[in-house]
Amino acid sequence: KNEVEQSPQNLTAQEGEFITINCSYSVGISALHWLQQHPGGGIVSLFMLSSGKKKHGRLIATINIQEKHSSLHITASHPRDSAVYICAVKGYGGSQGNLIFGKGTKLSVKP
Amino acid sequence: EAGVAQSPRYKIIEKRQSVAFWCNPISGHATLYWYQQILGQGPKLLIQFQNNGVVDDSQLPKDRFSAERLKGVDSTLKIQPAKLEDSAVYLCASSVGGGATGEQYFGPGTRLTVT
Numbered sequence: 001k002n003e004v005e006q007s008p009q010n011l012t013a014q015e016g017e018f019i020t021i022n023c024s025y026s027v028g029i030s031a032l033h034w035l036q037q038h039p040g041g042g043i044v045s046l047f048m049l050s051s052g053k054k055k056h057g058r059l060i061a062t063i064n065i066q067e068k069h070s071s072l073h074i075t076a077s078h079p080r081d082s083a084v085y086i087c088a089v090k091g092y093g094g095s096q097g098n099l100i101f102g103k104g105t106k107l108s109v110k111p
Numbered sequence: 112e113a114g115v116a117q118s119p120r121y122k123i124i125e126k127r128q129s130v131a132f133w134c135n136p137i138s139g140h141a142t143l144y145w146y147q148q149i150l151g152q153g154p155k156l157l158i159q160f161q162n163n164g165v166v167d168d169s170q171l172p173k174d175r176f177s178a179e180r181l182k183g184v185d186s187t188l189k190i191q192p193a194k195l196e197d198s199a200v201y202l203c204a205s206s207v208g209g210g211a212t213g214e215q216y217f218g219p220g221t222r223l224t225v226t
Contacts, residue, residue: 033214035217040219040220040222042218042220043154043202043217043220044217045215045216045217048214086153086154088153098156098167099154099156099215101153101154103152103153104153
């Protein structure tokens with residue numbers, strides 16, 4: 001079983017829809033990251049969370065430490081949001097800075 | 112501020128050939144990471160540098176992969192000889208420090224195809 005599980009693996013939405021991507025993890029963490037990866041490979045960091053909720057534009061990320069679960073929400077989705085969204089966590093122990101990545105959720109927003 | 116730079120962006124080689132990738136991190140970032148991302152999977156850490164020292168290379172296949180960061184700035188990752196299963200995107204990232212909550216900034220990646 002992977003230490004970081006994301007769902008769904010693939011998601012197709014119509015422009016304007018509210019989108020939720022989920023991330024569950026099985027290790028104790030010091031921080032959780034949501035990353036966006038566009039075709040071509042480059043990764044952009046969207047959020048880094050250790051508790052509560054963060055909002056940036058149309059994106060909202062929440063985390064529940066007790067339940068070991070995080071969600072990424074996209075309001076009023078747009079075709080330019082089409083990308084792979086990756087959840088990554090930093091556990092305790094091991095080398096500093098190491099991230100454990102989920103496999104990603106591929107989002108396609110249709111106009 | 113300039114982001115993490117990587118080159119080349121794409122590389123196609125035959126198996127058993129050698130290849131090298133280059134990364135220039137964000138200025139002032141002490142920590143540099145190399146990741147391997149196979150299609151359909153999340154990135155996997157290959158090696159982490161703090162300045163010019165190796166912090167973690169436990170998942171680096173040392174029989175064929177090597178990496179260096181001689182002056183604590185730029186880094187190169189080499190594969191020699193390449194195998195078909197090395198086909199992947201190689202991502203470089205950097206952060207100010209290597210702490211648990213330090214945010215990592217990723218480069219555009221190098222897509223390697225081994226035929």
